Amino acid sequence: MNILRLDASMRKTGSYSRILTDKLIEQLTSGKNNEVTIRDLADGIPLIDENWIKANFTDVDERTCEQKVCLVASDILVDELYKAEHIVIGLPIYNFGVPAAFKAWIDQVVRSKLTFRYGDNGPVGLVENKKAYIIIASGGTKLGTEIDFISDYLRHILGFIGITDVTFIDSSGLGRDESQTLAHAHKAIERV
Structure with a gap:
C-alpha cells in the first residue's frame, strides 16, 4: 500500500497532530508491505503566483521551458497524490482555519485538467479511489x-x-480536556 503523509503543523516537536499521525501510520503499516511518502509542509510549500497561474492555464504542449519549471513543484506534489492509495493528513487548526502551508499545498494540487475537470454537469474530480x-x-x-x-x-x-x-480523527478541544481528547483520538486510530 502506498501512503502519502502530510504534516501541516509548523511545530516539529510537541505537536499533537504529528504524534497522532505517527500512531495512525504505525496502525496502517503494521505487518504490511508499505511505502510511505512523507511531505512535511513545515519545510515549505511554494505559493502560487501570477507566473504559476499563467503556466497552469497554458496548454501542456504550448508551455515554455520557464513555465514548465514554474510547475515542477506542483507536478511533484500531484504525482505524490496520485501514487498514494491512502492520504494521511495531520492538521492543526490555526486561528479557526487550516495552516497556510496546507492551503499552499491545496493550491498546488487542485489543478484543472490534472486533478479535476469541468464536465457537462460541473466539476469532476480525477483523483479517485483514495482513502x-x-x-x-x-x-x-x-x-x-x-x-x-x-x-x-x-x-x-x-x-x-x-x-x-474521508475519515476524521478528532483531537480537537485539547485545551479543555487533553487526556480525554487524546484517549478518544487513540481509540479512533485503533479502530482504523
Missing part, C-alpha cells in the same frame, strides 16, 4: 461546532478533486 484520514488537533475549536470552519472545507476540496472517502 483520506485527517487528524484534526486544536486547543479550543471543536469539530462539529459553529466555529468549525475546516471540516466542511476539507470534505469539499478533497471531494472536488475526487477524494470522497
Whole structure:
C-alpha cells in the first residue's frame, strides 16, 4: 500500500497532530508491505503566483521551458497524490482555519485538467479511489461546532478533486480536556 503523509503543523516537536499521525501510520503499516511518502509542509510549500497561474492555464504542449519549471513543484506534489492509495493528513487548526502551508499545498494540487475537470454537469474530480484520514488537533475549536470552519472545507476540496472517502480523527478541544481528547483520538486510530 502506498501512503502519502502530510504534516501541516509548523511545530516539529510537541505537536499533537504529528504524534497522532505517527500512531495512525504505525496502525496502517503494521505487518504490511508499505511505502510511505512523507511531505512535511513545515519545510515549505511554494505559493502560487501570477507566473504559476499563467503556466497552469497554458496548454501542456504550448508551455515554455520557464513555465514548465514554474510547475515542477506542483507536478511533484500531484504525482505524490496520485501514487498514494491512502492520504494521511495531520492538521492543526490555526486561528479557526487550516495552516497556510496546507492551503499552499491545496493550491498546488487542485489543478484543472490534472486533478479535476469541468464536465457537462460541473466539476469532476480525477483523483479517485483514495482513502483520506485527517487528524484534526486544536486547543479550543471543536469539530462539529459553529466555529468549525475546516471540516466542511476539507470534505469539499478533497471531494472536488475526487477524494470522497474521508475519515476524521478528532483531537480537537485539547485545551479543555487533553487526556480525554487524546484517549478518544487513540481509540479512533485503533479502530482504523
